[in-house]
Amino acid sequence: MTVIAPPSRPPALSPSRASDFLQCPLLFRLRTVDRVPEPASSAATRGTLVHSVLERLFDAPAGERTPALAQELLPAEWAKLQEADPRVKELFAPGGDAESEGVDNWLDAASRLVSTYFTLEDPNRLQPAERELLLETQLPDGPLLRGIVDRLDVKPDDGAIRVVDYKTGRSPNPRYEGKVLFQLRFYGLVLWRERGTIPKMLQLVYLGDGQILRAEPTAEQLEGAERKIRWVWSEIEKAARTETWEPRPSKLCDWCSHRALCPAFDGTPPPIPEGAVEIRLGIS
Template sequence: MTVIAPPSRPPALSPSRASDFLQCPLLFRLRTVDRLPEPASAAATRGTLVHSVLERLYDAPAGERTPAAAQELLPVEWEKLQEADPRVKELFAPGGDAESEGVENWLDGAGRLVSTYFTLEDPNRLEPAERELKVETQLPDGPLLRGIVDRLDVKPDDGALRVVDYKTGRSPSPRFEGKVLFQLRFYGLVLWRERGVVPKMLQLVYLGDGQVLRAEPTPEQLEGAERKVRWVWSEIERAARAGKWEARPSKLCDWCAHRALCPAFGGTPPQIPEGAVELRLGIA
């Protein structure tokens, strides 16, 4: 019998896990409850690397945050990433996600994304208040919300907050903007509940095509985000208590690491380990 270790932190809902459930409840279950391992993804790993470079860039004083300095950080952060997660070395092995690309071309792609950043913002004119900020808040009669904000800027004169998130993909078409803004409104909601201040600006920086998406949230919009979060959580509770995690096929299935286990493709999900739902979701 599989023994489930108690979580190091209380169960919580993050924007990425909420998005997983909205995309496919079975995917949410396999990632959050079963915690099945997934092979390294070339795109996700490149995103992690670029985020690390942009975080470390602000360790340098203003005036020294140059494109050349950022490029010099790439191999340093790449070495750290390989030490922290040995799976990324499998990317370039036979059958790996980046086998055909090769490590040098893959790193060049990361370098181009970093270069694009300098066309969108001048880091020498910014002094972030926080980087990779862990935020959380407990909703009354609801779930604990948790996430990591890439960058939080605080305006010196009036304390206005700007939430910044870096994306290494391309910007969405207008009809999908609401979906991507959900993540930032989630963070805005958490900051509002914890600090009592509605962020002035939510900003998505798309390095894939050099676009910036900005939105000024209102209390009504953040309350709407809370209602959506509560609805998602109620659906998670319903699925957990019924033991029914629906597979929801879509075009995204082509990139799913668990497709072989999906009933929609002739697979059979594993049995949920005893006690996993309560330990990992806090749902009895």
């Protein structure tokens, strides 16, 4: 019998896990409740590496945050990432997600993403108040919300808050902007509930094509995000209590690593480990 260890922090709903459920309830279950291991992803790993470089860049004083420094940081952060996550080595092994690309080409692509950042912002003109900031807030009669913001800027003159999130992919087609705006408003809602201030700006920096998506949230929009989050959570509770985590086939299934466990592809999900729903979701 699988023994589920208690979490180090109380269960919470994050923007990515909420998006998982909206995409496919079964995907949410396999990732959040069962925690079925997934192979290393080339795109996700490269994103982690680039995020680390941009975080470390701001350790340097203003005036020294140059493209050359960022490129110098890349090998050291790459070494740290390989040490922290042994799965990374699987990327370039036979059958790995980046086998055909090779390590050198893969790192060159990461280097180009770092270079693109400097075409969008001048880090020497910024002094982030927070980096990799963990945010939490408890919704009354609702879930605990949790997320990590890449960067939080606060204007010294009026205290206006800007939330900045880096994306290493390409900016979305306007038809799909609603999904990313939901993530931004999720962060905006948590900040508002915790600090009593609505962020002035929510900003997504897309390094894949050098675009920036900005939104100035209103109280009405953040209240709408809260209603959507509450609805998502009510659906998660319903699925948990009835044990009906239905698959939701879409084009995104082509990139899913759990197809072998999905009934939509003649697979069978594993039994849910005893106690996993209560421990990992806080739902009894």
